[in-house]
Amino acid sequence: MNLPSNPTALHTSALSSLPLLARGKVRDNYAVGTDRILMVASDRISAFDVIMGEPIPGKGELLTQMALFWFDKLGHLCPNHLTGEAPESVVSPAEAAQVRGRSMLVQRLQPIPVEAVVRGYLAGSGWKEYQESQSVCGVPLPAGLTNAAKLPSPIYTPAAKAAVGEHDENITFERTVEMIGPELAAKIRDVSIAIYQAAADIARTKGMIIADTKFEFGLDPQGRLVLMDEVLTPDSSRYWPVEGYAEALAKGENPPSYDKQFLRDWLEQAKVNGKPWDKTAPAPRLPQEVIEKTAAKYREALQRLTG
Ligand SMILES: Nc1ncnc2c1ncn2[C@@H]1O[C@H](COP(=O)(O)OP(=O)(O)OP(=O)(O)O)[C@@H](O)[C@H]1O
């Protein structure tokens, strides 16, 4: 796997070849006709749901390459939205550099409003909840688990996709049945657990633990369930290198991770006008060191996985 070929950081894409559908926190999505979407992963980074002002060089391309790696490995478990066409083919030659390496040209699906979260380990909000109720999102768990412990088997803890700027809301499996019907709800649950399990097994051979992840699905014109969005990147998944895991587990600490932990830790102690940042926009200006360390983490994750 190559390192990013596009060294210029891209905070916000500006394509005039295609109509803009929406800008997410990280991706800029453009319509390609009525049946496809060009998803351009920018180098923006968000934390606590706030977009930072400074881009992370290489991040968009690393994220896209990682998602493509996983789509390729997991295609036998569920069809995905990739069309196989080159993103450069739908923009003008002058705009090819903006999309190359960092984009996916995908089939436009009817999105299903369920975020399919699978957890194989107890971490983050799951650990907090477990301490209060010995369950995570209503799924009962055995007693005696500690922070970062592996769960007896992966659990499915869906969420409802929130409106822009809002936090996703955890919901029960029963609620997803009410929303989309019993058949589709069960299929999404079963496929999500199977994909997580397959990915976690592959990652483990590369020295990485996937603690948890989130998938999104859509329906194609024939009504088939298709895996969409990005998959198994550090933005949607919690990756831990195996070497720090056992020690952290024994101490009850959070294992070091490949996600935005470094950025989050810095933000937790950052001061704005002498006071702790209140986690609303604008974010404090990121020091060069934070930008570089974060970029290095993303690079390392992809190298490990594909190297
Ligand atoms: N193949 C697809 N067809 C239709 N919609 C898709 C497809 N793949 C992804 N999407 C949707 O497109 C959007 C992708 O945008 P993006 O992830 O950048 O923004 P977001 O989810 O609104 O924000 P964020 O992920 O930053 O919280 C999501 O709403 C996702 O559900």
Ligand SMILES: [Mg+2]
């Ligand atoms: Mg998204």
